[in-house]
Amino acid sequence: MSLKGFINTNKIRFFFITLLSILSGTSGIMAGYIQMYWLTYIKGNDWIKVGITTGLMALCWFFSQSVIYFVQYLNNIQEEEYFKKVRDKIAEHYFNDGKFHKIADFQNRLTNDLSIVKYNFFEWYVIVPFYGSMLVASLIALITIHWSIFILSLIIDVISYFLPKVIDKKVKEATVNVSDANNEYLNVINKWFSGLAELKRYFAGGKLFEAQNNSSTKLENANVNQTVQQQLLNILNGVGTLLSTIILLGFTGLLVDQKIVVFGAILSVQNFANNVSFGMQETITGLTMMRSVKPLMKKISEDVVSIETENRNNVDIPFVIRTQNLSLSFRNGETLEFPNIRINYGDKVLLTGDSGTGKTTLFKLILGIIQPTHGKVIFEDNDGQEILPDMSKIGYIPQEPNLFPGTIEQNITMYNAKLDSNVKTVVEEVGLSKDLGHFKNGLKTQLDLDKLNISGGQRQKIVLARAKIHESNIILIDEGTSAIDQKTTLDILKNLVRSESTVFFIAHNFTEEMRRLFDKKIEL
Structure with missing residues (x-):
């Protein structure tokens, strides 16, 4: 199971998913760039240019917001087609590998594991190019405003990129633990609830509830730990965003005061800075989440390998x-x-x-x-x-x-x-x-x-x-x-x-x- 397999499901559709995600993210930044001149024209009472820039901003914002929903729709179709192929290959693999497989293992692989990969990898695929293009477009916008603002943003972004790597390994482990805990929970359910009538007959429900509760607690702890690691990731990214905004706003104010950049830049740089920080945060979070499921995807890949049936x-x-x-x-x-x-x-x-x-x-x-x-x-x-x-x-x-x-x-x-x-x-x-x-x-x-x-x-x-x-x-x-x-x-x-x-x-x-x-x- 891989990005390559996802791409090969429908290469043309994948191309449009990627292209439209990039255009959608870029279009949002373009609207912010126009806003810089829109604010300057308002200050100078140039109302004709205010009207033109207002129309261009509205067009860019509409394109950006509407296209991303269409992209998510296309991506969902791509996901479902790919997952159907994966499920079919897993069933074929389990049928032909000559091994004994527990029903719970099979259920976990086809449902929970694929769900984890869906929401931690392929759902993020749309987000990464969208926010990645916002990040790149914002940096380009900053360098056109003034090179010093660009250099300062670049330094802050490099720091923001390496900051979340502190917990990258823990996020991966937490994701795999959720899959393992869910698999164990399904095994417990399969073993105990298959004999439910017998347990009722001998009033042994206490042991059933104890086993179910112990396994459920492990699953709960695994999910909580995964959430904690993801929240820590968000906190680290948030700290980077706050510092970036404060530093860039202060520096831009000095440039405006010295008339090195136009008045509208003070608002636009703030927006670009936020987009750089947020784009960096979401891109890094997305890439971290996608990396976190690589071990699980490797396990799934072993179960989709075609096995040649014995020659009769x-x-x-x-x-x-x-x-x-x-x-x-x-x-x-x-x-x-x-x-x-x-x-x-x-x-x-x-x-x-x-x-x-x-x-x-x-x-x-x-x-x-x-x-x-x-x-x-x-x-x-x-x-x-x-x-x-x-x-x-x-x-x-x-x-x-x-x-x-x-x-x-x-x-x-x-x-x-x-x-x-x-x-x-x-x-x-x-x-x-x-x-x-x-x-x-x-x-x-x-x-x-x-x-x-x-x-x-x-x-x-x-x-x-x-x-x-x-x-x-x-x-x-x-x-x-x-x-x-x-x-x-x-x-x-x-x-x-x-x-x-x-x-x-x-x-x-x-x-x-x-x-x-x-x-x-x-x-x-």
């Missing part, structure tokens, strides 16, 4: 899945160690073990959702050669199946219309056809993800049907029938074991008849 010609269906010295360590010091296992194509394997022994974790390691601390998962072809697996052929039915906006049919086909003709067959195989009779629109029923209009068992059947219709050669099922009655579960299992696919099944409370359907059993 270089992947294959695994005939063997095996683990080698596989283990996963946690921050609390605990480590899960897994036995070396080998699963051949077509095997029907039952995975059992006490809670906490790592059954679900093993599945996630095989799928690459999480990476092991030691060892590796190896995929081999029919000749025993290590290969890159075609993950689209590995079906996964988690404990909590993932459903998406759309119809039941679309959730089975995953929006691939070419598979519509096969839906009825797989619906029969997973025992979902009877359930569809309870829905007025059958397969065309729209799923309500906010107020789920299907049962837990129906969700599991939909995801089972999804794996079958996509002809998954390997199916990993993590208690994927726990919400389905035993008779239907038995029918589903019989269908699965009759297929050529590899079936790796985690389950509890299996009947002996169900156990006999599997070729082998692995206990952790």
Whole structure:
């Protein structure tokens, strides 16, 4: 994420944003320059020239004030178009990078972080050329009045430029801390409020409010600290403005008294001095604010880098899945160690073990959702050669199946219309056809993800049907029938074991008849 990307969004529009910002700022100074002669003509009772200069001043002021609003409108369009591209690239990056991302991290990046960049960088972009042109035009006006006034202004401006750099680093740190604190707050909300019903059931609201309050306080402190640093920046700039005005006004009064400059200069120099100081203050503030988000923009840039998706010609269906010295360590010091296992194509394997022994974790390691601390998962072809697996052929039915906006049919086909003709067959195989009779629109029923209009068992059947219709050669099922009655579960299992696919099944409370359907059993 960069100014270059912002420019490339629409180069012509960006050119006009910059040009009109400069012209708007310059036009305001031009009005002040005309005012110097307007005041002198009033003193000399030259009313014709007073009328002409009055008209020119009004024209310049109108142009300056009206154009800047149009520039802000153009800049907003440029921002939104650029941010849309950035959001799309971030989503694509997260989709293709093969890593596990917390929802809160994704939300923070797409909302809060982009908002910080918007208001601390791109909003200031319009302001910097506007006030920068005012600064330059004011200095030019001062040198045309008298060179000594210009030199004095230049000295004051140099001092004003370096003064805010005292807190430049703190402003940057404060901005990054706001992003980090907001990210932490979203993570807390995600972790605690996802189990709100459970907390209510056990009257554990106190702990919820404590966690939320602690995280909220950190976010509040980060925002307050950012405001403090920004106010300190404004105070430093204000001090520079006050000193500049006092010194320049006094010096100009001496020049007027000695008749070195015209009478109207005493008012215009004050205005120019104010514009120089204010222009310097706003330009420096703008550049400081823009620099403050550079670290955050760098982080965002890492998330918009295009990732080439795996070449499907270089992947294959695994005939063997095996683990080698596989283990996963946690921050609390605990480590899960897994036995070396080998699963051949077509095997029907039952995975059992006490809670906490790592059954679900093993599945996630095989799928690459999480990476092991030691060892590796190896995929081999029919000749025993290590290969890159075609993950689209590995079906996964988690404990909590993932459903998406759309119809039941679309959730089975995953929006691939070419598979519509096969839906009825797989619906029969997973025992979902009877359930569809309870829905007025059958397969065309729209799923309500906010107020789920299907049962837990129906969700599991939909995801089972999804794996079958996509002809998954390997199916990993993590208690994927726990919400389905035993008779239907038995029918589903019989269908699965009759297929050529590899079936790796985690389950509890299996009947002996169900156990006999599997070729082998692995206990952790």
